[in-house]
Amino acid sequence: MVALLSIFKNIQLQTPSDPPSPADSPNSLDVDSLKQSAFSYGQQALEWVNAELLHTSTLIQFATILGVLVLGIILSPLVKNWISAGLSKLPENVSRNISGPILQIVRPLLWLAGLFIALPTLEGMGYPTSFVRLASSLALAWVIIRTATYIVPAEYRQATTWIAWGVAGLNAFGLLLPTLNWLDNNGFSFGDRLITLPFIFRAILFSALFLYGANWLSKRLRARIDTLPRVEPSIRALISNATHVGLFFAAVVLALSSLQIPLGGLAVLGGALGVGIGFGMQQIVANFISGIILLTDRSIKPDDVIEVDDTYGVVKSLGLRYASVVTRDGKEHLIPNEGLVTNKVVNWSYSDNRVRIKRRLRVEYETDLRTATDLVVQGAKKIDRVLKDPAPTCLVMEFGDEAVEIECRFWINDPQNGINNVGSAVMMSVWDLFKENGIDIPLRQEEILIQPGSVLEVKMAKE
Structure with missing residues (x-):
């Protein structure tokens, strides 16, 4: 491995010792130098392959790694069946929650166990173990990545896996610290701070973690607040919304503190937000304050x-x-x-759920009004939703030009189930009783009076 890295380093650092002479032919010089360089690099690579890869100790390491991989593939179905049989004896909810992360790391765990057994065996036999150690590091990284990404939301697992494998690969080849040092020292300046790729990554990571944690905790607390006994619904809503806003504000502050961003700079941002609120967010602020008023005075719950x-x-x-x-x-x-x-x-239900509903009817002047009002009360009492206390009533409201107007008044205590539907049911019940007892509802009539000496014009028109 060291020899291979030195070859790439020599490729990057080698430069021609003397510039070509103007008298020389540029084309022939370039072709000759390229041939010599290619021959030299090829010879070094061939020597490294003969000395390292085709060496007996290296081939034994590769054979050991291949044997461990094949053995893990063969044994993993049997081990998964044993684990599934054991998990089936646990409660169903527990088994369902832990079976996924356990079964998905069975094969890399077998590989890791086999490589850990192979390491002391090869060392005891006097063979080098550099490639076996590299394979065991990758197997351990596989187990950790599989376990860690299981708790990450599904939409972020692919990106998290690629990033984790990149870090694991750099660490396995010993390039993680040099890469991080190079990235930390290269970026662009913003004020008195150097914005680098690791800083951006940490900002995204901390912000996502704190906001995800705030959202998760907010849902749990709000569900608990909604079940508080002897607390008004409006007060529960106010506490729930205040908890939600407070947790997200705390998440933002913690994220900024973790990134060592001075919180004093928020004063400038607050001033800018104040100007924006004053001009462009008046309705939003008005709705926000109105919401607090509604939740505190409990006029609407x-x-x-x-x-x-x-x-x-x-x-x-x-x-x-x-x-x-x-x-x-x-x-x-x-x-x-x-x-x-x-x-x-x-x-309709501010202080009491009971609601009185009124419905007007018309009966002819020849009708017995006492019988008609009694029938209206009987019809209202037949409807289940109509309360018996207060009892339904019927009042004579007006002697009109064409009929007597009466009004049915009744109470319900479930306005959320509708008002017009129960009013219609009462009217249908009264209609049936009126028909049974021969009470007619008069139709509107219009009389045309022709005065003596007036002229009535009649026109014929085709359809």
């Missing part, structure tokens, strides 16, 4: 039934920017918090 303009539905969630309202037809409206604070909002 998750699971409340609200009506905003033409939107009627149940509040599914409250965020710092918008509220999610699901209507009866399954549409999810994202209403900005500012609109909920500044506009008129009907909260």
